[in-house]
Amino acid sequence: MEIIKLAEENIHDEHICCAISDKKCVDGYEKKKEWLKKExxxxxxxxxxxxxxxxxxxxxxxENSWLPITGKNFMVVNCFWVSGQFKGKGNGKKLLEQCLTDSKEMDGIIAVSSDKKRPFMTDPKFLKHQGFEIIDEAEPYFKLWGLKINPKAEFPKFIESSKSGKCPNSQGITAYYSNTCPFTEYYTNRLLREYAKKKNIPLEINQIKSQEDGRRMPIPWVINSVFYKGELVSLEMKVERHLEKLIG
Structure with missing residues (x-):
C-alpha cells in the first residue's frame, strides 16, 4: 500500500488518521492540523x-522536538500507530523503514515508550523486535528507546528535570496537554473540567504551546498527562476512572 507524506500543500485534502469521524473532537482535529502546518x-x-x-x-x-530530551543528530519518533485490521500486515515495519530512510544522514532514531504497552505509546515489544534498546529511564515507567545508525554516536538522554514523575503542584488535579493530538482539546479542556467541578476539586490545566514549554515538563511526555496531588495518574484521555480509584 502507498505511503503518503503530509505537507502544507496537501494537508487540507488528507485526513490525519486520528479522530477521523469523532464529532466531539472536531476542534482538536483542526488544531492538530494547524500545529502540523507550523511544525x-x-x-x-x-x-x-x-x-x-x-x-x-x-x-x-x-533539535526541533518538543520532548524534554537532550542530544543531537537523532530522529525522534512521536506518534506511531497501526490499529485494528491493519495490524500484523507489515505496516508498522514499512512506516519505520520510511523513517529510517529519512534519517540516513542522522546518527539514529529514538522513541519514548514504557515498560509495557500503554495507550498512545509505541509498543515497546515492536521497538525491541526492530533492534531498539533502552537507553534511559524516567519515573514512574518511561523508557527511552534508541537505534543507532552511526555506531560511534552518543545516545540522547532525558533532561534530568523530567525524570521525577511528579509535578510541582501538590494540590488537587494538575493536567498538561498539547495540540499534538486531536483528542486532548475535548477530553482535557471539557471533560476533565466538568469532572473536577462535579467533585469540587481544584484543577490546574497547563497547555504546552511551544518547544520551551515541552522541555520544562516534569515527565518526558507532551501529549496529555494528569496528576493528582503531584503524582502521575494517567496519560490516557478518559482519566475519570483512574481518578475515581484515588478520590472516590
Missing amino acids: FRNGYNFQKVNVRGKVFIEYVPI
Whole structure:
C-alpha cells in the first residue's frame, strides 16, 4: 500500500488518521492540523499508509522536538500507530523503514515508550523486535528507546528535570496537554473540567504551546498527562476512572 507524506500543500485534502469521524473532537482535529502546518517548517514528518484508518508515524529531528530530551543528530519518533485490521500486515515495519530512510544522514532514531504497552505509546515489544534498546529511564515507567545508525554516536538522554514523575503542584488535579493530538482539546479542556467541578476539586490545566514549554515538563511526555496531588495518574484521555480509584 502507498505511503503518503503530509505537507502544507496537501494537508487540507488528507485526513490525519486520528479522530477521523469523532464529532466531539472536531476542534482538536483542526488544531492538530494547524500545529502540523507550523511544525512542517521545522522538519516535522507525518507519514501515513493510504487507507482510512490509524496507520501512521510522526517524527522530527531532535533539535526541533518538543520532548524534554537532550542530544543531537537523532530522529525522534512521536506518534506511531497501526490499529485494528491493519495490524500484523507489515505496516508498522514499512512506516519505520520510511523513517529510517529519512534519517540516513542522522546518527539514529529514538522513541519514548514504557515498560509495557500503554495507550498512545509505541509498543515497546515492536521497538525491541526492530533492534531498539533502552537507553534511559524516567519515573514512574518511561523508557527511552534508541537505534543507532552511526555506531560511534552518543545516545540522547532525558533532561534530568523530567525524570521525577511528579509535578510541582501538590494540590488537587494538575493536567498538561498539547495540540499534538486531536483528542486532548475535548477530553482535557471539557471533560476533565466538568469532572473536577462535579467533585469540587481544584484543577490546574497547563497547555504546552511551544518547544520551551515541552522541555520544562516534569515527565518526558507532551501529549496529555494528569496528576493528582503531584503524582502521575494517567496519560490516557478518559482519566475519570483512574481518578475515581484515588478520590472516590
